[in-house]
């Protein structure tokens with residue numbers, strides 16, 4: 564399923580596109596979710612016209628990026644079956660903020676989806692070294708970091724090859740250059756490049772539907788107008804450390820198995836921090852998440868993208 568709008572879902576199968584409605588029973592089977600299907604879902608369809616079909620079944624999801632709906636508490640799946648997340652930030656305009664990288668990485672870890680970090684707009688910084696230093700920190704943890712510029716084309720070739728054959732979500736604040744980069748990777752995508760409003764990171768949203776964009780080399784990229792960070796709902800405090808690979812690696816050395824690395828005695832993570840084996844800014848991000856200082860679930864202005872209403876659409880036979 565590659566696209567979901569308020570009226571129907573678009574399914575790609577055997578090189579063709581089908582405009583689909585949903586079988587009513589799916590709404591009961593998938594009652595824990597705000598919507599019974601999500602972009603990226605593998606589905607079974609029943610064809611009943613040259614372009615029309617009904618989604619009969621949604622297959623089990625390999626992975627999904629979801630967040631909890633604030634009011635109903637149901638899971639809102641943003642994209643299913645994602646292979647990797649590209650955490651996209653810009654080095655300038657807007658300036659690099661490490662906290663955002665860490666929040667997005669944690670969200671990817673939560674879903675067990677591998678993450679890659681892209682430092683875009685590298686043409687705007689005269690001095691690369693401070694950013695190389697940051698890149699080294701993340702590479703040491705195990706996250707690849709790519710320097711890119713949609714303007715000069717730097718890093719675009721490598722990004723393209725890393726997207727090939729996979730379903731990738733580009734995550735990051737608006738204005739960092741996600742659309743521009745995807746256009747550079749594949750000019751045919753013709754994604755709208757946003758104007759940046761006066762307040763950094765609050766670019767305008769031109770689309771409301773989430774869609775999977777097919778890549779020429781195989782694979783898909785997900786154009787997600789809304790989300791910036793995914794939820795980390797339902798976690799105990801001590802579990803947050805499991806989402807920071809460098810903390811996870813050291814935590815078994817703590818005295819308490821449920822150590823939160825905040826106030827506990829004999830904490831191996833605190834010791835590693837003091838000895839410089841854990842990056843202090845990463846630990847800062849960890850603390851902010853543990854202490855719940857940041858609302859990781861939503862950005863207020865982007866919460867309502869529940870584009871498909873949850874009332875069942877008519878089944879094939881009943882179509883108006």
Ligand code: GDP
Nearest residue numbers: 684712713714737738739740741742743756757
């Ligand atoms: P998105 O909201 O993340 O999709 O960001 P856009 O692709 O809409 O880009 C936001 C603004 O940044 C636009 O004015 C782009 O022209 C500009 N931009 C994007 N990438 C680069 C880059 O690599 N270098 C420079 N200098 N500007 C860029």
Ligand code: ZN
Nearest residue numbers: 817822824830
């Ligand atoms: Zn500890």
